[in-house]
Amino acid sequence: MKLYDYILSPSCYKVRLMAALTGVKLELRPVDFHPGLEHRGLALLALNPAGSIPIIEDGDLILTESSAILVYLAAQAAPEWLAGTKPEEAARVQQWLSFSGRLTANLGGARLHEMLLRTGDIDALQAQGIAALRELEAGLVEQNLRGQRFLAADRPTVADIACFPYVALAPDGGVSLDPYPAIRLWSRALRSLHGFVEMPGIHRLHELKPEPTVEESKA
């Protein structure tokens, strides 16, 4: 399974993270997203006319929507990451998968504006990002009150992975995460999962590993 990947792309990171958490092996094919705009070149447009990444190529299957890719990886390797049979849980997974698209537009838009000088109304993008974070915070508070630690259930699902990267990288777009205690605990729970991998800007929990020891050099 080949992933057309860009290290700084939160949407590509969703796929790498899901693969790491579910034990799927990916062949990474780096894309020169910036400054080369390779994703808008003829070769990649032939795979994905929308001109976006990530793209997954698995035999003759081509997937270009990150939520669909998450579902594909989970269905193959770890179905417990998908919604169960309860109507409410199934609906919640879909609710937050759709919501993750809004995060890409607002928090992701603010990040592209601030990091890659993409044009856009930064004030509006940040305001929409804050509104989305408040929605997520309220949703997580309610889930906690139901005794559930994650967005759709008391276990992580594809919905959590779909929402996590753009939220964790909100400060790149000038949006603070300080005001959201429930988001902070949720982010911590996700970063505590066995198999968690990092991307630039999203680091692992150092305290989960033993303290590294260094011998004093005798130079």
Added chain:
Amino acid sequence: MHTLTTGPWTPVALSADLPVGTVIPARIPAGSIALWRSESGRLSASADRCPHRGMSLSHGFVRGENLSCIYHGWSYARSGKCVRIPAHPGLEPPEAIRAKTFAVEEAGGVIWVATDEAATTPPVLEGLMPLRSMTTSAGIAAIEAAAGAKATAEGLVVPAENADTLCLLLSARDDGQTLIHVLLKGETTADSRIAASRVAESLRRAAEDLQKKGIAA
């Protein structure tokens, strides 16, 4: 301008939002702080600035009884004293390397930090159970107007329409934002707690509307 008289004490966070072995950012009138809880459960509050290179200590991590900076791993004890510099494992860090610390108290599920070495204790909130904290761009006057009730000297507002179930503990910040700790009265169920959280969201929305229109300015 509203002056709430909680003495030197600021309600900075809810206990439930700071599990053992974690650090979070918070604000007091003296500035930003790193609020952390050690593995054994002891609370600490230090200035949010590593004495080494100025990195925010709230970006760091807690291992055992110490807070470590994310940048170069300098570790600080509860007293603020630097206890470890990873690049110099054989060195006993000099006494002079200290992060500034503040008095911190926890009562009824609320964490309070004092701006100076206070002889007093933080206000006691009888019969109230914390639900959640939220930040708003509305000031205290706008929140009072939205709630239809005045704040007490401790910063407690009992919203007129939810007087039997809800109480808001307000803390004005120097950046014009207000931190709201949503507290519950009496017996609650999961359903009533979820309902109260939604009421608080609506109150915040109403207060921010009033703030924007300048009605409560």
